[in-house]
Amino acid sequence: MNKEVKFTDKGTLAPAEHFTGTAWVHINVAPGEGYHTIVGTVAFEPMARTNWHVHQTGQILMVTNGTGYYQEEGEPIRLIKEGDVIKIGKNVNHWHGGSMYQSMTHIAIVTDLDRGKTIWGVPVKDEDYSSYTAAASNVENYLTSAAIKNHEDLWPNYVSKLQVTDPELIEIFDNWAFDEVYAKSELDIQTRTIITLASTIGTQSLAEFSMFVKAALNVGVSPAVIKEVVYQSVAYVGVAKGIDFLNTTNEIFKANGIALPLEGQMTTTPENREAKGLELMKATFGERIDQMRNEAPQDLQHIQYFLAANCFGDYYTRKGMDIKMRELVTYAVLVSMGGAESQVDGHIKGNLNVGNNRATLIAVTTQLLPYIGYPRTLNALSAINKLTLETE
Incomplete structure (x- = not known):
């Protein structure tokens, strides 16, 4: 036991x-304050850890800062990070x-102290502590806390093979994409994941698409919304390019116990699909739709019909995503x-008309x-500047 008890603004040096x-x-919160509960804040320096131990009444840990490890007997070590809540059984x-x-x-919170106690065991051996996957340990060495946290939010406990083979690229990309880019693009996690999922269809990146379907499920995006992203993209990339993405989605859903087919989302009938689609086109793009239809050559009138009945009537009118999200998804696919x-x-004009402003x-x-890279991004930003600086 420590003979000298040290106290700083962090608290008392752990024994x-x-x-x-x-x-x-x-x-x-101390038990002597009238509660059978103890609440303590514990700050660990790198490599510091508790001994193996048992709480007879269980424990709750809420990580407030940094990155750490947690392990239960017989289970692998887990990486834990700010925002995680670990519920430890009795x-x-x-x-x-x-x-x-x-x-x-x-x-750390332990309740019902009158019904049980903490039983301390042996220290965690250095070789056991260091057994955590080498790639995951290495990634902590060169990735920022924000990059680790944001990546973990999407893919908990995932270790990329590239972290082993190409650590320098992962350092460059992950610190940028999951830290700096996050900081400069204020989007909620579901919107961020949905539009990136749509983008992977636009770039025809099936492997990355698969990763983002899994990420979408991990962050609480419903299977119906994921399917709507795929369905919506068919109108823009064509079914020949979309079919592989649909099949991959179905495979991931089945692996996650999601029964297929999903509940239907159609809201139109063969009789009203053109009228409903045209109504939504006008609500999105304004009365210029009438001009566009009227000025189209006679031999292209069928394309105007398809735009109203199929692109908007069959897809945009579906449930699952509102018009603001559908326009963002379409924009993501197109750019x-x-x-x-x-x-x-x-x-871009459609997005502005339905309430997605320049900042969004x-x-x-x-x-x-x-x-998507810099060329397509700069082209998109040039268009945003041209159109929003004219209208806002």
């Missing part, structure tokens, strides 16, 4: 008999602490395809930059 390395404990043997290269702070500049212009379009384009 060496129960901890390896340097950790600090600050008691927020009599579960476990340990927790800072990660190899980063500190970690959590709030990612390249070669569709006039359509990008039209759908810039945020979406910024999010897509890592996946």
Whole structure:
């Protein structure tokens, strides 16, 4: 036991008999205050950790800063990060602490102290602590905390093979795409994931699409919305390019126990699809739709019919996504395809008309930059500047 008890603004130095390395404990709520509960803030320096131990009444950990490790007996070590809540069952043997290269702070809560106690065990051996996947440990060494956290939000406990074979590229890309780009594109996590998913269809990137279907499920995007992204894209990339993405979606859904087919989302009938589609086209693009239809040559009138009945009547009128999200999805697909500049212009105007302003379009384009590259991004931003500076 520590003979000298040290106290700083972090709290009291954790006792060496129960901890390896340097950790600090600050008691927020003590049992003597009339509660059978103890609440403490524990700050671990890198590589610091608790001994193996058991709480007879269980424990809750809430990570408030940094990145750390958590392990239950018989299970692999888990990477835990700011925002994570770990619920530890009664009599579960476990340990927790800072990660190899980063500190970690959590709030620890143990209740019902009158019904059980904490039983401390042996220290975690260095070789066991260091057994956490080499690639994951290395990635902590060169990725920022924000990059790790944002990547983990999408793909918990995922370790890329590229982290082993191409660590320099991962350092460049992940710190940029999952830290700097996030900071400059204020989007909620579901919107960010949906528009990136749509973009991968536009770039015909099936492997990355598969990753983002899984990410979408991980962040709570419904299967219906994921399917609507795929269906919507068919109107723009064509079914020949869309079919592989649909099949991949179905495979991932089945692997996750999602029954197919999903509940239908159609809202039109063969009789009213043109009228409903045309109504939505006018609501999105204004009365110029009538001019466009009237001025089309006679031998192209069928295309105007298809735009109303099929593109808008069959797809845009569906449930699952509202018009604001559908326009963002369409914009994401179009700017990612390249070669569709006039359509990008039209759908920037459509986005503005349905309530997606310049700031939203810039945020979406910024999010897509890592996946579509600078030329297509700069083209899209040029169009946004031209059209929004004229109208706002």
